Each structure stands twice: as structure tokens, then as C-alpha cells.
Amino acid sequence: MSLKAWKCYNCEARGTHPGGHDFEAETAVCPLCKADGTTPRGRHAVLPRVVLHFDPPTAVVGIGENAIACRPTVNIVGNRNGIRATGEPAVVTCEACKATEAFKNASVGATDLSNAVTLPD
Numbered sequence: 346m347s348l349k350a351w352k353c354y355n356c357e358a359r360g361t362h363p364g365g366h367d368f369e370a371e372t373a374v375c376p377l378c379k380a381d382g383t384t385p386r387g388r389h390a391v392l393p394r395v396v397l398h399f400d401p402p403t404a405v406v407g408i409g410e411n412a413i414a415c416r417p418t419v420n421i422v423g424n425r426n427g428i429r430a431t432g433e434p435a436v437v438t439c440e441a442c443k444a445t446e447a448f449k450n451a452s453v454g455a456t457d458l459s460n461a462v463t464l465p466d
């Protein structure tokens with residue numbers, strides 16, 4: 346079994362985690378409030394969270410490398426495998442991508458969003 350990303354909205358409703366509590370687990374059960382997303386009552390409380398990877402920009406404005414920063418060998422155009430990526434550092438949720446040099450370089454001076462590129466679904 347591999348870990349999946351979840352967001353607990355019950356924790357948000359309780360006020361402990363504005364915007365929802367992000368966690369990773371094999372099943373949709375919040376480790377904090379114990380909300381169980383596998384039950385009819387809890388299925389709206391714990392929802393799968395989409396991991397958004399970082400697609401590093403190239404020298405060409407608006408064109409990304411079409412590879413994700415945490416796994417540069419994976420070409421997300423030819424073999425997307427449900428992988429989602431963005432050139433906008435502010436919305437990247439992949440922790441591994443955030444740890445890369447490419448991401449840190451791109452995050453500097455990221456207030457200019459005019460060059461941001463988001464891949465279509």
C-alpha cells in the first residue's frame with residue numbers, strides 16, 4: 346500500500362486547520378479528529394487531495410520543461426499517468442517538488458505571475 350494525500354474538512358470545521366487539514370495515509374481516516382472518509386457519514390469530511398507537481402519553466406516564456414521537478418525523468422506529456430503539474434510555484438502541493446532547486450529558484454521573485462503556465466487537465 347502506498348500513502349495517498351487527503352484533506353480533512355472536519356478539522357477545518359472545528360477551527361483547528363483553516364483551509365482543511367492535509368495529511369497522508371493509506372485510507373481516508375484523519376489522524377487528528379478521526380473523521381472516517383470511508384463511511385457514509387464521513388465521506389464529505391475527508392476528501393482525496395490532488396498532488397500538484399512543479400513543471401519548471403524554460404527560457405521560453407510560457408513553455409515548461411514538461412517534466413516534474415521531483416522526478417525529472419518522467420515526461421508528463423507523453424506519459425502523464427494522471428500526474429498534474431503547474432508552472433505556478435504558489436499552487437504547487439508536492440513536497441518533493443518544493444524541495445528541489447528548480448522550485449526554490451522559481452519561487453524567488455514569484456510575484457510576477459504573468460509567465461505562469463498551467464497545463465490543461
Ligand SMILES: [Zn+2]
Pocket residue numbers: 353354355356357366375376377378379380
Ligand atoms: Zn480531521
Ligand SMILES: [Zn+2]
Pocket residue numbers: 397398399413414415416439440441442443
Ligand atoms: Zn513532485
